[in-house]
Amino acid sequence: MAKRLLEFRDRTAVVGVGYTPFTKDSGVSTLTLACRAIMAALDDAGLGPGDVEGLATHRVGDSAAPSLVGPALGMADPTWYLDQFGGGSVSHAVVAQAALAVAAGVAETVVCYRAINARSEFRMGGTGRRLPVSPEVQYQAPYGYFAPPQQYAMYANAHMQKYGTKAEHFGRLAVTQRANAVKNPRALMRTPITLDDYLASRWIAEPFRLLDCCLETDGACALVVTTAERARSLRRPPVLISGAAWGGGDSHLSGGRADPTTTAAAALAPRLYAQAGLGPADIDVAELYDCFTYSVIVQLEDYGFCAKGEGGPYVASGATALDGALPVNTHGGFLSEGYVHGINHIAEAVSQLRGDAGDRQVAGAEVALSTAQPGYILPATSALLLRKG
Amino acid sequence: MPDRYGRPPRGVRPTPDRDSKDWWDRLAGHEFTVQRCDTCHTDRFPARAFCPACRTERWHWEAVSPEGTVESWIVNRRPFMPGSTEPYVVVLVRLAAVPGCLIHGGWDGDLEPEYGQAVQGVYADMGDDLALLNWRPAE
Numbered sequence: 437m438a439k440r441l442l443e444f445r446d447r448t449a450v451v452g453v454g455y456t457p458f459t460k461d462s463g464v465s466t467l468t469l470a471c472r473a474i475m476a477a478l479d480d481a482g483l484g485p486g487d488v489e490g491l492a493t494h495r496v497g498d499s500a501a502p503s504l505v506g507p508a509l510g511m512a513d514p515t516w517y518l519d520q521f522g523g524g525s526v527s528h529a530v531v532a533q534a535a536l537a538v539a540a541g542v543a544e545t546v547v548c549y550r551a552i553n554a555r556s557e558f559r560m561g562g563t564g565r566r567l568p569v570s571p572e573v574q575y576q577a578p579y580g581y582f583a584p585p586q587q588y589a590m591y592a593n594a595h596m597q598k599y600g601t602k603a604e605h606f607g608r609l610a611v612t613q614r615a616n617a618v619k620n621p622r623a624l625m626r627t628p629i630t631l632d633d634y635l636a637s638r639w640i641a642e643p644f645r646l647l648d649c650c651l652e653t654d655g656a657c658a659l660v661v662t663t664a665e666r667a668r669s670l671r672r673p674p675v676l677i678s679g680a681a682w683g684g685g686d687s688h689l690s691g692g693r694a695d696p697t698t699t700a701a702a703a704l705a706p707r708l709y710a711q712a713g714l715g716p717a718d719i720d721v722a723e724l725y726d727c728f729t730y731s732v733i734v735q736l737e738d739y740g741f742c743a744k745g746e747g748g749p750y751v752a753s754g755a756t757a758l759d760g761a762l763p764v765n766t767h768g769g770f771l772s773e774g775y776v777h778g779i780n781h782i783a784e785a786v787s788q789l790r791g792d793a794g795d796r797q798v799a800g801a802e803v804a805l806s807t808a809q810p811g812y813i814l815p816a817t818s819a820l821l822l823r824k825g
Numbered sequence: 826m827p828d829r830y831g832r833p834p835r836g837v838r839p840t841p842d843r844d845s846k847d848w849w850d851r852l853a854g855h856e857f858t859v860q861r862c863d864t865c866h867t868d869r870f871p872a873r874a875f876c877p878a879c880r881t882e883r884w885h886w887e888a889v890s891p892e893g894t895v896e897s898w899i900v901n902r903r904p905f906m907p908g909s910t911e912p913y914v915v916v917l918v919r920l921a922a923v924p925g926c927l928i929h930g931g932w933d934g935d936l937e938p939e940y941g942q943a944v945q946g947v948y949a950d951m952g953d954d955l956a957l958l959n960w961r962p963a964e
């Protein structure tokens with residue numbers, strides 16, 4: 437454990453959250469979405485664009501850069517910015533890096549955002565999309581394999597074969613998250629579903645059905661990060677960043693991580709917990725990256741909430757429901773709220789810790805884990821531990 | 826499971842990079858190779874310049890038998906690219922010759938793959954200068 441990372445604990449805070457509506461066709465540019473979410477987050481924090489010293493985002497060639505967004509909001513001279521290449525695996529790294537910049541005094545207040553038209557312009561799930569640029573694609577695409585639902589289905593089946601994870605486990609997860617979305621006015625999908633609905637949904641790539649897959653969404657979300665000290669004088673209850681961790685290593689195609697049923701999160705989790713001085717038992721709410729049902733199940737294991745291979749039965753036990761031992765994806769997640777590539781998990785964690793999550797509020801929530809894509813496809817992941825200030 | 830399988834999209838050609846072009850050329854000649862490190866003799870796949878075990882650059886192509894076991898598979902039930910006929914199977918194979926290495930391929934079996942099933946590679950010619958490697962149950 438790097439000593440400086442311990443010093444970083446609780447030095448910074450999230451003080452504002454902003455969203456655009458989640459839709460299937462925003463009708464506007466990603467630049468407009470970004471500006472709207474940022475203005476909403478600043479308004480939530482009681483700040484204005486003139487208070488912002490830094491901007492941070494991540495993109496995969498699909499959205500507006502900080503260098504466009506800053507001037508569009510009259511921020512003529514940001515002192516710090518981050519334009520990270522990458523998808524869901526770096527969603528939490530963006531906020532972590534913003535927090536590092538704030539803790540280092542490079543910028544006192546930073547806004548992190550992600551803006552996508554992931555349904556109407558750039559379909560993340562693969563439909564009509566150009567092949568991703570990665571050396572590993574050449575070994576996959578000629579066999580008709582390149583899209584995230586295919587890749588995650590492959591890992592999910594490995595887990596099913598090795599540990600006996602069942603379709604009903606994935607289904608229970610989808611049903612549970614939908615029940616949370618019913619209580620979330622932002623959610624795109626607010627009609628309850630049953631296990632039978634799940635089992636009857638059409639095949640995408642076996643073992644995945646439609647209801648295993650997250651929603652391709654148009655929308656944006658933004659977060660305001662500043663020092664813990666400044667946070668105390670702002671209008672919202674501060675949410676402290678207690679831990680932030682990056683993880684990586686080899687991919688499943690390079691011999692270094694030869695078990696496709698375990699993710700980079702398994703290596704990251706002990707570092708994250710040590711940094712924050714917390715463990716799985718301390719966590720009241722977990723917002724776990726749910727591009728697909730299976731990714732939650734493998735993370736429940738890799739973040740230490742249950743034994744390896746037990747993620748499916750853990751979900752089936754009801755533990756991840758709002759009234760369970762570990763409420764997971766309280767907003768409905770990417771499966772039912774919408775998919776803004778990771779940042780809306782952090783925003784929901786902030787809501788839960790502030791106590792303003794309305795009908796889906798977890799009583800007494802004080803510590804939340806929020807995680808990025810756990811390191812399949814490309815070997816990188818990131819996560820945040822947040823604490824009520 | 827369906828009674829019979831369709832085929833993946835035709836015409837999606839690999840785009841070799843500067844590390845992998847020789848590998849594809851050899852595969853087109855029905856030779857399956859991995860990189861063997863000249864320093865520590867560790868095998869690796871896919872192609873890249875440095876040996877991750879000893880961090881040296883000297884290596885050679887080593888022909889190995891395309892054999893392995895089924896690690897996982899999917900049955901594609903919707904078109905992800907133009908030109909496929911669904912359902913088609915993509916299989917993830919653990920290579921016998923290279924511990925810890927996984928490879929994707931098409932499925933050349935009549936029945937659904939099974940976890941841990943022994944499989945062998947089948948070269949599928951896609952024209953004069955390209956072959957793909959599919960997999961079928963070992964005899």
Ligand SMILES: [Zn+2]
Nearest residue numbers: 862865876879
């Ligand atoms: Zn070596």
